[in-house]
Amino acid sequence: MIGAGFIYAVAGAAFALFAALSATDRTNPKRFGNAAFYALLTASFWFGDAIGDVGNGVLVLGLVGIAGFGLMGRGGRATTAPAARVAEAEARGNRIFVPALVIPATALIGTLLFWQVPTLVDPKQVTLVALTCGVLIALAVGYAWLRPAPATPFAEGVRLMDSVGWAAVLPQMLASLGAVFALAGVGEAVGQLAGMALPSGSLIGAVLVYGLGMAGFTMVMGNAFAAFPVMLGGIGMPLLIRQFHGDPAVVAAIGMLAGFCGTLMTPMAANFNLVPAALLDLKDKGAVIKAQVPTAIPLLVVNIALLYFLGFR
Amino acid sequence: MIVLIGIAVIVAGFVLRFNPLLVVAVSALVTGLAAGIDPVAILAAFGKAFNTSRYVSVIYIVLPVIGLLERHGLQERARGLIAGLRGATVGRLLIGYMLFRQLTAALGLTSIAGPAQSVRPLVAPMASAAAEAQGEPAGTDHIPAMAAATDNIGLFFGEDIFIAIGSILLMKGVLDGYGIDIQPLHLSLWAIPTAIAAALIHGTRLWWIDRRLARSRRVER
Numbered sequence: 268m269i270g271a272g273f274i275y276a277v278a279g280a281a282f283a284l285f286a287a288l289s290a291t292d293r294t295n296p297k298r299f300g301n302a303a304f305y306a307l308l309t310a311s312f313w314f315g316d317a318i319g320d321v322g323n324g325v326l327v328l329g330l331v332g333i334a335g336f337g338l339m340g341r342g343g344r345a346t347t348a349p350a351a352r353v354a355e356a357e358a359r360g361n362r363i364f365v366p367a368l369v370i371p372a373t374a375l376i377g378t379l380l381f382w383q384v385p386t387l388v389d390p391k392q393v394t395l396v397a398l399t400c401g402v403l404i405a406l407a408v409g410y411a412w413l414r415p416a417p418a419t420p421f422a423e424g425v426r427l428m429d430s431v432g433w434a435a436v437l438p439q440m441l442a443s444l445g446a447v448f449a450l451a452g453v454g455e456a457v458g459q460l461a462g463m464a465l466p467s468g469s470l471i472g473a474v475l476v477y478g479l480g481m482a483g484f485t486m487v488m489g490n491a492f493a494a495f496p497v498m499l500g501g502i503g504m505p506l507l508i509r510q511f512h513g514d515p516a517v518v519a520a521i522g523m524l525a526g527f528c529g530t531l532m533t534p535m536a537a538n539f540n541l542v543p544a545a546l547l548d549l550k551d552k553g554a555v556i557k558a559q560v561p562t563a564i565p566l567l568v569v570n571i572a573l574l575y576f577l578g579f580r
Numbered sequence: 581m582i583v584l585i586g587i588a589v590i591v592a593g594f595v596l597r598f599n600p601l602l603v604v605a606v607s608a609l610v611t612g613l614a615a616g617i618d619p620v621a622i623l624a625a626f627g628k629a630f631n632t633s634r635y636v637s638v639i640y641i642v643l644p645v646i647g648l649l650e651r652h653g654l655q656e657r658a659r660g661l662i663a664g665l666r667g668a669t670v671g672r673l674l675i676g677y678m679l680f681r682q683l684t685a686a687l688g689l690t691s692i693a694g695p696a697q698s699v700r701p702l703v704a705p706m707a708s709a710a711a712e713a714q715g716e717p718a719g720t721d722h723i724p725a726m727a728a729a730t731d732n733i734g735l736f737f738g739e740d741i742f743i744a745i746g747s748i749l750l751m752k753g754v755l756d757g758y759g760i761d762i763q764p765l766h767l768s769l770w771a772i773p774t775a776i777a778a779a780l781i782h783g784t785r786l787w788w789i790d791r792r793l794a795r796s797r798r799v800e801r
Contacts, residue, residue: 274638281641308637315631321620324627327605335602347651356653363657367649370642371687374744378765394764395635398744405645413652423647428640433601438746439636440604442753444586446629447608447622449757451583451615459581488590492747496754504758515760519751520740520770527736531729535594543695543728547704554725555732562733562782569777577773 270389274399279312284421285428292342292425300338301429304330308436327443334433341429344422366405366412373401434538438492445496454500461502471575473506478571481522482529489535491526498522507578517578525570531563532556586611633753636746642688670711670723671790674730675783677703681734682775686741694735695728703727714793715800726789730782737778740771 282305289295290302307329315323333339347355356363377397381388388396409420428435448454461480465472477498484494503522507513530536534556544552551557586607593603605626612622646654704727708716711723739745743764755762 271635275634278634278638278641281644284644311631311634315634320624320628320631322627323631324623327627327630328623331601331605335599335605337599349656352651352653352656354653356656359653359657361657363649363652363654366645367654368687370645371742374688378743391761394743395638395749399638399641402641402645406648409645409648413648415648415651419651420644420648423651424644425647427643427647427650431640433599435640436637437600437604438750439630439633440601442633442636442750443626443629444604444608444611445754446757447612447625448583448586450625451586451611451617453583453586453611456581456583487587489594492750493590495747495750499754508760515755516762516766517770519755519762520767521774523747523751524737524740524771524774527740530736531732539732543699543731544725547695547700547724547728549721549725551721551725554721555728558722558725558729559732562729562778562785565781566737566774566778569781570774573773573777577770 268389269387269396270392271395274392274395275312275315277399277403279309281421281424282306282309282312284418285425288418288422288425289342289429292344294343295340295429297338297340298342300333301340301342301425304333304339304433305428307333327440330433330436331440339429339432341432342425344426346423346426366408369405369408370398370401373404374398377401437490441490441493442496444493445500448497449500454497454504457497457501458505470511470579473502473511474571474575474578477502477507477518477522478525478567478574481526482532482567485526485529486533486535489530489533489537491523491530494526494529495519495523498526511579513578514580517574521570521574521578525567525574528563528567528570531559582614583611585614632756633750636749636753639744639746669714669790670707670716670793671786671788673707673710674703674727674786677727678730678734678779678782678786681731682738682779685735685738686775688739688742688744695731699728699731703731711789711793714790715797716793726786730786733778733782737771737775741768741775743768 286302286305286309289298289305292298295301307326311323311326318326374394374397377400378394381393381397382390406420409415457480461476465476480502481491481494481498484498485491488494499519499522503518507518508515530539534541534553540555541552544555589607589610590603593606594600608626609619609622613619704724707727708723712718716723740747748764748767751767752762752764
């Protein structure tokens with residue numbers, strides 16, 4: 268059966284090539300830091316199930332050490348010049364979008380197709396298997412049409428990967444922090460705090476605290492990914508899903524979007540709110556947040572209403 | 581309640597600008613210790629969750645494809661396409677860009693635009709030029725900030741419709757932890773009502789800029 272093994276084999280191979288191309292990139296003064304970081308991710312994808320929980324914990328400490336002590340840099344391998352790209356964009360026209368569109372199209376069509384053959388593809392992994400197939404097809408189309416040198420797509424991939432850098436594993440780190448929070452009972456502590464403030468048996472009160480809590484927690488932690496496991500564990504699961512029998516998909520999806528409203532209103536989300544203000548040379552570094560608040564607040568109200576009316580039918 | 585100090589660690593760490601990976605690791609350690617958990621058990625719990633949430637980081641396999649296409653002019657062609665949508669007013673321009681950003685993000689194409697790739701070189705200058713032609717004073721923060729805000733709003737309330745984006749996979753992972761099995765497509769469908777509401781609310785604000793500029797021009801006459 269095609270499932271997680273296939274996906275992680277491909278992902279591990281991609282990061283192995285990133286590691287090899289980083290190690291040989293003499294334009295990057297910190298090339299071995301990058302190479303070690305990507306090699307650890309390869310190890311995680313290929314051997315994560317074999318090295319045990321503590322082994323994975325030590326692997327994470329390695330990633331944290333490399334990132335925390337600033338051992339990663341950005342490579343400067345030559346790519347095509349802007350003028351050449353403009354000329355090629357003119358010559359190739361909108362066909363250049365085709366390989367890029369192959370990926371989401373395959374992911375969507377594959378997901379719908381694979382559901383029909385649950386014996387061939389692990390039903391829990393259909394989306395990621397389809398996405399991985401889409402990437403492999405798009406890569407094949409790219410090689411056939413654009414005729415790059417064998418290493419070129421991965422050298423360009425490293426260029427983009429380096430610009431993401433350690434931030435690539437932040438979502439995975441925050442998901443793991445959420446697991447430790449769950450083990451330590453942070454959700455229950457938040458739930459207790461909310462319980463003191465909430466009249467018991469009030470659905471609308473629970474929905475309000477969950478929605479406002481997602482936005483508020485996201486503002487504190489700068490990221491809805493970090494707020495989600497805590498608020499779901501504290502209020503979403505015990506009250507909205509178990510006590511009031513809410514639809515888990517609606518509670519999760521709209522809760523996350525309420526969190527995104529918080530992301531629009533916090534300087535903690537530096538990459539979305541402070542970096543653009545700097546890039547645009549704005550005099551007021553809070554100008555982007557100020558431009559977003561009048562959209563974020565009514566949208567948060569809409570999300571809370573959608574959750575209340577769609578989640579409990 | 582003492583376990584909540586892990587949250588204080590996060591806030592302090594970000595305010596003091598330590599590396600976020602380091603801050604997250606320290607917060608996990610402090611939270612676990614506050615709950616009386618053995619350090620090795622904390623490490624094991626963190627490692628286990630890291631291993632089971634690996635699928636969040638699978639998305640980076642798209643980078644070689646995107647990098648190859650960028651090398652051959654993908655961004656330049658995308659810019660050309662947006663430039664072809666040249667509407668006469670700042671409101672129409674930004675509404676068009678917001679819808680473009682929502683639709684492409686919903687197809688998973690989150691990195692074809694952004695503050696560095698599209699807002700600074702293209703959208704902000706075009707929006708400012710259009711607004712100045714409508715009578716907005718030059719050199720203020722208002723219009724460029726609105727361009728950056730429009731980019732974020734289009735991205736945030738489009739990307740969750742794509743079935744393989746990080747937040748959808750995170751939700752799936754967390755719900756799995758509670759023994760609830762939900763398909764990503766089911767989660768992404770529930771992002772559509774909010775996406776429509778975001779387009780209506782932000783679109784109205786953008787339309788209002790055009791209206792305000794048209795009114796102040798009429799008053800001058």
